[in-house]
Amino acid sequence: MHFSALQPAARGWMLATCLTLAQGAAMATAGQWDSAALDASGTGASAGQAWISSLESTSSYAEWNVILSYPVDSTPDIAGSGTLTELTGGAFATSGGNLYGLGGPTSFQVDLSGSATGTWDVYLRVATQGSVALDTASLNGVSATRVVTYDNAVTTGFGGAEQESLWKWTLSGSDAWVFSFGASAAHMSLDQVAVYAVQTSPVPEPGTWALVGAGLCGLLLTRRRQRD
Numbered sequence: 001m002h003f004s005a006l007q008p009a010a011r012g013w014m015l016a017t018c019l020t021l022a023q024g025a026a027m028a029t030a031g032q033w034d035s036a037a038l039d040a041s042g043t044g045a046s047a048g049q050a051w052i053s054s055l056e057s058t059s060s061y062a063e064w065n066v067i068l069s070y071p072v073d074s075t076p077d078i079a080g081s082g083t084l085t086e087l088t089g090g091a092f093a094t095s096g097g098n099l100y101g102l103g104g105p106t107s108f109q110v111d112l113s114g115s116a117t118g119t120w121d122v123y124l125r126v127a128t129q130g131s132v133a134l135d136t137a138s139l140n141g142v143s144a145t146r147v148v149t150y151d152n153a154v155t156t157g158f159g160g161a162e163q164e165s166l167w168k169w170t171l172s173g174s175d176a177w178v179f180s181f182g183a184s185a186a187h188m189s190l191d192q193v194a195v196y197a198v199q200t201s202p203v204p205e206p207g208t209w210a211l212v213g214a215g216l217c218g219l220l221l222t223r224r225r226q227r228d
Helices: 008-026 206-227
Strands: 059-064 083-086 091-093 099-101 107-130 136-139 142-145 147-153 161-182 188-201
Touching: 059 107, 107 136, 142 161, 161 188
Parallel strands: none
Antiparallel strands: 059 188, 083 107, 091 099, 099 188, 107 161, 107 188, 136 142, 136 161, 147 161
């Protein structure tokens, strides 16, 4: 049953019960990254401790720790600019800043601005508690499999695990990066989200192509003279 279809009294009781359970699980993480990733060890506990603290000039970034707006949060509280959306309507924002999936597996989308030039390494990082995230996530329709960088059993609430997951893609540039990921079952609490896109191979400027062309022409001319 969809959460919004419940009677008000039932909704109130279930919210109170699940909020208590979700907050009990949240005590395991203290609202921060428990593992390092990409040689970056920022905890994400505050804006001064972002996961990626030194951004490349050709990069896009967004990071959420406290998620209080539901179903759409367009104000990353740690860093950057982007939009986080829960798509099923079966979750709610806890007072601790998590998104808790009550009625079934939740599904999320993150939108991040991009650039259509060059080649990019793009990363999605997610911290969850309770039910775990699905192994596969997608970026602009391209699938990737997560690497679990942190895994610890949760013994309170509905149980499960406290995990941190990292996905990576290497793709040609795009004006917009659209990430999709989800929960494997109900009772997943989404704690933190970060997305990072960095250009690894820019498209050469027109002047560079001109120099390459001139060099090739010079090489052909030299070879012709040698044959003559």
